[in-house]
Each structure stands twice: as structure tokens, then as C-alpha cells.
Amino acid sequence: MTPFYHCKKAELPDTKGGAPIRATVGNAPTGGLLLTLPRDVELPLRTPIEVTFYDPLLGVVRCRCSLFAPIPAGEMRSYRCEVLEQLSQTQRREDLKISLSAKVEVSYNGGHWPATIYNISASGVLLVSDLVAKSGEQLTFDFPKISPPISLVAEVLRVELRPARYGRVTYGYGCRFLNLTPQQESQLRSYIFQEERRLYHPD
Numbered sequence: 001m002t003p004f005y006h007c008k009k010a011e012l013p014d015t016k017g018g019a020p021i022r023a024t025v026g027n028a029p030t031g032g033l034l035l036t037l038p039r040d041v042e043l044p045l046r047t048p049i050e051v052t053f054y055d056p057l058l059g060v061v062r063c064r065c066s067l068f069a070p071i072p073a074g075e076m077r078s079y080r081c082e083v084l085e086q087l088s089q090t091q092r093r094e095d096l097k098i099s100l101s102a103k104v105e106v107s108y109n110g111g112h113w114p115a116t117i118y119n120i121s122a123s124g125v126l127l128v129s130d131l132v133a134k135s136g137e138q139l140t141f142d143f144p145k146i147s148p149p150i151s152l153v154a155e156v157l158r159v160e161l162r163p164a165r166y167g168r169v170t171y172g173y174g175c176r177f178l179n180l181t182p183q184q185e186s187q188l189r190s191y192i193f194q195e196e197r198r199l200y201h202p203d
Helices: 182-200
Strands: 009-012 021-027 033-038 049-055 059-073 076-090 097-108 111-121 124-129 138-143 150-165 168-178
Touching: 009 033, 049 076, 049 182, 059 182, 097 124, 097 182, 111 138, 111 182, 124 150, 138 168, 150 182
Parallel strands: none
Antiparallel strands: 009 021, 009 049, 021 033, 033 076, 049 059, 059 076, 097 111, 097 138, 111 124, 124 168, 138 150, 150 168
């Protein structure tokens, strides 16, 4: 069964039909998974329930799980979690990609240039700017849609000439991210997954 050694975040459906319930993922002292969520959330025990794991290495993994042995701890409650079946997995090579328009400042060769993010996934980004860079060079910027913003390093894979705007020649830079920490990748995946669902699956 799929291991979640690096996973820290998960979501479960609200049994009352509300917004998904967010949970933190950990490892039980005796082995296996622990899901921790607010104590006021009541979940069925030993009954199959769908859990979506946001794993920084495996991607977004939907599983059918069984929860048991609840342990209250202050305002939170932890459940032992047994994965019964893996339902789907969005891996690195199948990363979700969303379109957006986010203004950023790109650092490149000691200078700073305004740029716009046109789309982003957990593995790469399309930046449009009037800066002139080449394939293989690196661009650095802070992604503002996550709080606090995270600093990302992107290697240019392809360069395309874009239609001139306001008399300026602009370029599109298709990039891949470099040196993402597990936390950064998990944050990106979580943001992208939430936005994709908000935009295309509002129900």
C-alpha cells in the first residue's frame, strides 16, 4: 500500500456536507498513520471514508481509509488511519496546472524585473516579462499566493517571443522549479489543488 512517510496534510469529506475537513498527518509511535483534526469533528469509526493526502513526493493521492482508536488531545483528536485502497494519484509527471495572473518581481543576474505568472504547477511555471534570459538560466521570485510567500528558483527550459505590449517586446519563459523543499512542494500542490477545485469543481 502507498506509504506516506513525508506527508503532513490531508483532507476528509464533511459527513454533514460542509467544506472538506483539514487534517495533519503523522506517524503513530507503534507504526502506521495518525490523522489529527479538531476535536469537535465527529467521524465514523471502522467505516470506509475517502481521504485525500497531499504528499510532497507522491503528489495528491486519494485513498479509501478506515479510522479507529481516537485519542483526544486538548482541542484536537488523533485517529489511527488504515489505508484500505488507493483510488487515484496525481504524480509529478501528471501535475495539475492552473492558469492565473499574478504579478511578481523576478531576480536575475543581479537585477530585478516585473513579471507575470500565466500558469503554474508543482513542478514548473510560465513567466512573461520583458527581461532577456536564455535557456538554462535561473530566475528567482516570491510566489505571493501562499502566506507567507515562498521563494522559488526556476530554470528556464524554453523561451518564446510574446506579442508586444505598450511598445515593449516581452518573452514567455517556460521553467521548471529547482531545489524545492518538501514543505514548499507540499504548499504548492495544496494551493494548486484547492484552486483547481474552486475554479472547475465548485460543487
